[in-house]
Amino acid sequence: MKIVVHGLIDKRAETVGKIEAMQAQLAQLMADLDSLDRTIRIFEPDIDLTDGPVKPVPPANAAFRGEVQRFLLDTIRKSDVALTTHDLARRVMEARGLNTSDKALLKLISQRTGHSLAKLRRNGMIVAEKADATGLLRWWMVRAVGMGSDKTDPIHS
Numbered sequence: 268m269k270i271v272v273h274g275l276i277d278k279r280a281e282t283v284g285k286i287e288a289m290q291a292q293l294a295q296l297m298a299d300l301d302s303l304d305r306t307i308r309i310f311e312p313d314i315d316l317t318d319g320p321v322k323p324v325p326p327a328n329a330a331f332r333g334e335v336q337r338f339l340l341d342t343i344r345k346s347d348v349a350l351t352t353h354d355l356a357r358r359v360m361e362a363r364g365l366n367t368s369d370k371a372l373l374k375l376i377s378q379r380t381g382h383s384l385a386k387l388r389r390n391g392m393i394v395a396e397k398a399d400a401t402g403l404l405r406w407w408m409v410r411a412v413g414m415g416s417d418k419t420d421p422i423h424s
Contacts, residue, residue, distance in 0.1 A: 323366075342355060343407060349398075
């Protein structure tokens with residue numbers, strides 16, 4: 268019983284620490300926002316910023332370790348055709364509820380998706396070929412044949 272209580276107290280202390288760190292970060296962000304508002308009013312004194320646009324920013328590491336790679340493997344495995352890096356990035360964004368029409372975010376997620384795919388290829392789980400002249404890659408699963416793998420039999424041929 269003491270071990271459970273000790274573990275819960277440790278978890279509580281960790282949570283309190285996170286809350287304090289977030290409060291400090293919030294205070295800094297509020298100060299930054301106030302500075303931005305004052306600077307904007309130098310150029311536009313009568314501007315109403317209360318209903319200004321809000322740009323959601325995805326967290327840098329929103330996914331748990333390995334979560335994106337598992338999603339990519341599952342998506343590639345279930346697909347009847349080889350998928351491009353761009354196709355896979357869009358599917359990642361859709362699955363995470365991100366705005367797929369945000370070009371800057373799509374570019375960022377495409378880069379992250381490409382890094383995850385490259386790691387999966389290095390581990391021998393998937394293979395790729397150039398999809399077109401732009402250098403975009405098309406990905407598919409390595410098909411197991413006996414004890415080895417058959418990398419020359421993509422699902423799209």
